Amino acid sequence: xxxxxxxxxxxxxxxxxxxxxxxxxxxxxxxxxxxxxxxxxxxxxxxxxxxxxxxxxxxxxxxxxxxxxxxxxxxxxxxxxxxxxxxxxxxxxxxxxxxxxxxxxxxxxxxxxxxxxxxxxxxxxxxxxxxxxxxxxxxxxxxxxxxxxxxxxxxxxxxxxxxxxxxxxxxxxxxxxxxxxxxxxxxxxxxxxxxxxxxxxxxxxxxxxxxxxxxxxxxxxxxxxxxxxxxxxxxxxxxxxxxxxxxxxxxxxxxxxxxxxxxxxxxxxxxxxxxxxxxxxxxxxxxxxxxxxxxxxxxxxxxxxxxxxxxxxxxxxxxxxxxxxxxxxxxxxxxxxxxxxxxxxxxxxxxxxxxxxxxxxxxxxxxxxxxxxxxxxxxxxxxxxxxxxxxxxxxxxxxxxxxxxxxxxxxxxxxxxxxxxxxxxxxxxxxxxxxxxxxxxxxxxxxxxxxxxxxxxxxxxxxxxxxxxxxxxxxxxxxxxxxxxxxxxxxxxxxxxxxxxxxxxxxxxxxxxxxxxxxxxxxxxxxxxxxxxxxxxxxxxxxxxxxxxxxxxxxx
RNA sequence: GCGCCUGUAGCUCAACGGGACAGAGCAGCAGCCUUCUAAGCUGCGGGCUAGGGGUUCGAGUCCUCUCAGGCGCGCCA
Numbered sequence: 001x002x003x004x005x006x007x008x009x010x011x012x013x014x015x016x017x018x019x020x021x022x023x024x025x026x027x028x029x030x031x032x033x034x035x036x037x038x039x040x041x042x043x044x045x046x047x048x049x050x051x052x053x054x055x056x057x058x059x060x061x062x063x064x065x066x067x068x069x070x071x072x073x074x075x076x077x078x079x080x081x082x083x084x085x086x087x088x089x090x091x092x093x094x095x096x097x098x099x100x101x102x103x104x105x106x107x108x109x110x111x112x113x114x115x116x117x118x119x120x121x122x123x124x125x126x127x128x129x130x131x132x133x134x135x136x137x138x139x140x141x142x143x144x145x146x147x148x149x150x151x152x153x154x155x156x157x158x159x160x161x162x163x164x165x166x167x168x169x170x171x172x173x174x175x176x177x178x179x180x181x182x183x184x185x186x187x188x189x190x191x192x193x194x195x196x197x198x199x200x201x202x203x204x205x206x207x208x209x210x211x212x213x214x215x216x217x218x219x220x221x222x223x224x225x226x227x228x229x230x231x232x233x234x235x236x237x238x239x240x241x242x243x244x245x246x247x248x249x250x251x252x253x254x255x256x257x258x259x260x261x262x263x264x265x266x267x268x269x270x271x272x273x274x275x276x277x278x279x280x281x282x283x284x285x286x287x288x289x290x291x292x293x294x295x296x297x298x299x300x301x302x303x304x305x306x307x308x309x310x311x312x313x314x315x316x317x318x319x320x321x322x323x324x325x326x327x328x329x330x331x332x333x334x335x336x337x338x339x340x341x342x343x344x345x346x347x348x349x350x351x352x353x354x355x356x357x358x359x360x361x362x363x364x365x366x367x368x369x370x371x372x373x374x375x376x377x378x379x380x381x382x383x384x385x386x387x388x389x390x391x392x393x394x395x396x397x398x399x400x401x402x403x404x405x406x407x408x409x410x411x412x413x414x415x416x417x418x419x420x421x422x423x424x425x426x427x428x429x430x431x432x433x434x435x436x437x438x439x440x441x442x443x444x445x446x447x448x449x450x451x452x453x454x455x456x457x458x459x460x461x462x463x464x465x466x467x468x469x470x471x472x473x474x475x476x477x478x479x480x481x482x483x484x485x486x487x488x489x490x491x492x493x494x495x496x497x498x499x500x501x502x503x504x505x506x507x508x509x510x511x512x513x514x515x516x517x518x519x520x521x522x523x524x525x526x527x528x529x530x531x532x533x534x535x536x537x538x539x540x541x542x543x544x545x546x547x548x549x550x551x552x553x554x555x556x
Numbered sequence: 557g558c559g560c561c562u563g564u565a566g567c568u569c570a571a572c573g574g575g576a577c578a579g580a581g582c583a584g585c586a587g588c589c590u591u592c593u594a595a596g597c598u599g600c601g602g603g604c605u606a607g608g609g610g611u612u613c614g615a616g617u618c619c620u621c622u623c624a625g626g627c628g629c630g631c632c633a
Contacts, residue, residue, distance in 0.1 A: 039576065048575060051613075061613070086576050087613060132633060174633050199632085262633095290631050301559070301629075308631040315633045343560050344628035369561065370626065410581095411569065414561055416626060418568065423582085429595050432581065438595050449592050489572060501570060504580070515588095515597045556595065 002485045003102070004034045006078055007045055007092055015049070017071040024067060026056045034092075036482070043083075043091030044478060050088040061088025099477035100465040106480055106536045107460045114543050116488040119159030125326055126152045128337035129249070129256075130167040133241045134178045135203055137248050137392040139419060140339060140371050145392070146408035146549065147368060148337045149254040150496035153547040158491030160333070164256045167322060170238055171262040172315055177201065178241075179234040183221070185210035186233070190219055209240050248392050252401055253549050265321050271313060274321040274356075275306060283355045293320075298351030320352040327358040335494065336365045343367050366494055368413050374420040390421070399424040402550045406433035409548050410500040432504055436541065437553055439507040443538040444554040446519055450531060453520065458528055467529040472513035476533060479506045483540050487547075499544050506544075510537050 001009075011032040018024040032049040050065035057064055065084040072082060080093040106113045128148025131141045148164070156162045169175070181200035185207045188194065200206075213221075213236055221229040249256070265271050275291070278284045284293050289309035293316075296303050306317040326334050338345070346365055353360050373380040373390045381388045395404050403424055410432065411417050424431065450457070468477065483502070490498040519530040542552045 033573085035572075035575080037576075038571080038578080042576065046576085051575075054613080089576070134633090169633060172633060177632090288631080292631095305631045310631080312631080314631065319633095340561070340627045342628085342633090345633095346560080367561070367627095372626090415569075416562065420568080423568085430582075431595090434595050435581090438593080442593060442596085445593055453592095486572080493573075495572085497570085498572065501572090501580085504570095508580090511596055512598090514592085515594095518592065520592050556593075 002488075003045065003094070003098075003481050004485045007034055007047075007094075008032050010072065010074055010078065011047055011049060011068070011090070013073060014068050014071040017073065018067050021071070023071075024053070024057055024064070026053060037089075037091065042085065042089070044094045045092045046085075047090040047092070048088075050084075050090060054088060064088065065090050096469070096474055096477075097466070099474060099481055100468060102481040103468075103477055103533060103536045104460055104463070104465060106539065107532060111539060111543065113539055114157065114484045114487050116158035116484065116491060118488045118492060119155060119161070122160055122332035123163070123330070124155050124160045124333045124335065125163045125165060125329070125331045126155070126335045126337070127165045127167055127326075128152075129245075129254070130169070131245065132169045132174055133238050133245065134174050134201060135241065136205055136244045138389040139373050139392060139395055142252065142392040142395055142404065143371050143408045143417060144337050144339060144368050145249060145252055145254045146405045147366075147413060147496065149252075150405070150409055150499075150548050151335070151337070151366075151494060152255075153549065154487070154491050154496050154499070157487050157543075157547055160491070163258065163331075165258045165260055166256045168242070168259055168261045169315065171266060171318060172312075175234060175238060178237050179230060181206050182209045182213070182237045183229055183233050186213055186221065189214050190222060192222070205241075205244075209237050212236075212240065248396075251396055252392060252405070260322065262318050262322070265318050265325070266313070270325055271318050271321040274324050275317060277324075278306075278320070278352075278355060281355060293348075293352060293355070295348045295351035295355075298347075298354045300347045300351050304348050316348065316352075319349065320356075323349060323353060323363070324356055324358065327353070327356075327362070332362065334363045336363070338365060338367055340367055340369045364494065366413050369416045371417045371419050374418060374422070376422060377420075380421075395419075395421075400428075402437070403428060403431050403433050405549050406431070406436075406500060409497055412495065412497055432500075433550060434556070435511075436503045436507045436545065437551070438556055439510045440538060440541045440545070440552045441554060441556040442514060443510075443534045443541070446531065446534050449520055450527075455520070455524075455527060455531075457531065460532075463528050463532045464525045465529055465532065467526045468533055470513070470517055472509070472516055473530070473533060476506075476509050476513055476537060479509050480536050480540055483544070496548060499548055503541065503544050503548075506537065506540065510534075 008031060015024065015032065032047050034045045034047050037043055037046045050068055051061045054061035054064050062084055065088045068090060069082055069084060078094055078098050080095045082090060082092045085091045126148060129137070129141055129145050131137055137145070152162045152164045177197055177199055178201060180197040184194050184196045184200065189210055213233070221232065275284070278293060284291050284306065290305045291307035292303040293306050294303050304316055305314055306320070307313055346367070350360050350363070353363060380390050398421055407419065407424065408417070428434070468474070486498060486502055490496060517530070519534060520527050545552045
């Protein structure tokens with residue numbers, strides 16, 4: 001039970017009693033919501049139940065609040081006091097002992113603390129990154145990778161069974177262009193003058209791949225027909241780039257359970273099956289030699305081509321098949337993480353799912369806004385074709401995994417992100433992530449100190465937590481107690497960034513407390529109580545940082 | 557032109573499925589290390605939440621219009 005649940009039960013009970021006494025009459029409604037007041041004097045938790053109920057009850061909000069208050073039956077278990085305030089808020093002040101026992105509970109649970117139940121073991125598929133295998137991952141992908149990985153961890157922490165998937169767009173014109181670009185560079189390396197593909201990829205990495213092929217296979221593809229070199233160049237280019245992508249993701253501590261290839265969907269007949277399904281449902285038609293999907297029937301701006309005039313499939317066709325396949329796998333929830341440049345694609349995918357009777361509410365698409373990279377105070381140009389972009393690899397080398405991930409994860413998905421490389425490097429010691437990590441390192445240091453001084457730790461049950469009486473200590477206890485509901489709420493909202501805010505608050509509360517109250521003193525019981533508090537903070541820091549994929553160092 | 561996203565302190569961003577007096581960090585100023593890590597702590601200043609209308613007991617949050625920025629508007633992916 002979390003604090004919010006405990007109090008919500010109490011309030012629900014009061015509500016039921018008030019109805020039983022005939023003082024309130026509205027039969028049902030939402031379960032009472034509780035929120036953290038922004039201002040200190042407004043209690044530890046507040047409810048707006050009376051405000052919501054008042055118009056339905058045709059009573060003044062304060063009157064409703066009084067009635068609820070009168071029916072509150074806490075028997076001194078949780079509450080210190082409760083009061084009606086402002087227009088009709090119910091403010092709850094919770095006993096210090098409640099918070100202390102919450103810490104004891106935390107310590108009993110250890111690393112399991114904060115494990116949520118809202119997932120109920122439901123299966124979630126999270127698809128993210130899914131960058132085209134036509135070049136190395138850049139900083140935009142890094143944001144998606146950080147968010148996706150953290151989101152997957154978060155959902156898992158909230159009790160979902162999560163699968164992480166990367167969709168490889170290894171079919172179509174882009175990878176064809178990739179192969180041609182590499183071949184052109186291959187010929188150039190041998191001194192041949194060949195035309196470079198018009199829309200070809202001009203990044204330096206193309207030469208790298210060409211050079212590797214030349215070293216590995218020599219000039220054997222110099223004077224052969226396209227049918228001979230093309231398949232080989234395609235495969236080798238894809239393999240090389242996917243290798244880069246995998247190792248970059250690994251270095252960024254981003255994990256995937258499954259890699260789904262677009263070509264495999266064609267190979268396994270999934271695309272054909274999907275198209276015939278759509279056709280059978282009367283959702284496609286032929287126009288100008290191309291097969292269109294009638295997406296306008298589902299709110300799209302125009303109908304979309306799925307099979308081109310030349311008989312090739314569009315990316316959209318295989319993507320419909322991919323999503324249909326995901327639905328068929330029986331997930332309770334599917335989450336797609338897309339870059340803002342794919343935002344215009346949302347309507348048509350939802351349209352396709354509707355057309356196939358896949359319930360769209362099981363699919364949630366998170367659009368991630370762009371990243372602007374600042375180098376030396378100026379925006380760095382990002383153009384994949386020209387090969388100008390800041391790579392994930394570079395970010396890792398310059399900024400580091402922890403700082404980069406934390407920075408990506410302090411912003412909401414739909415907010416544009418400015419990533420200043422100079423600031424991240426130069427001021428690395430002032431980076432918020434170090435502030436949080438430092439709190440963890442300090443706590444570890446405390447336990448080393450305690451061990452050196454031969455302080456014997458007690459079992460959880462034997463610690464005198466009532467020795468924790470300072471306002472800063474109580475404040476810390478409260479922070480810790482709010483972690484479990486935070487996990488559930490962030491997961492529900494698909495917003496891992498709430499955890500970074502929480503971590504900064506928690507670290508600040510800890511640093512403040514640490515500065516003001518010495519942990520290790522001659523007072524044995526007090527020392528043990530404060531160590532227990534520090535341990536609780538350490539556990540939550542580790543847990544939350546772990547969800548974000550940021551390390552919790554023992555010393556700094 | 558149309559669609560989606562954004563606009564909050566000098567800068568970068570928060571504000572938890574509308575809630576009470578909008579908060580942090582950085583930058584600026586002034587203090588705190590003989591004692592558990594100063595990558596720390598304490599204090600100060602800083603806002604018509606882009607702007608106008610509306611809904612509501614209550615709006616940074618919802619609706620609408622205007623302005624500004626980003627992304628998209630391919631038989632590319």
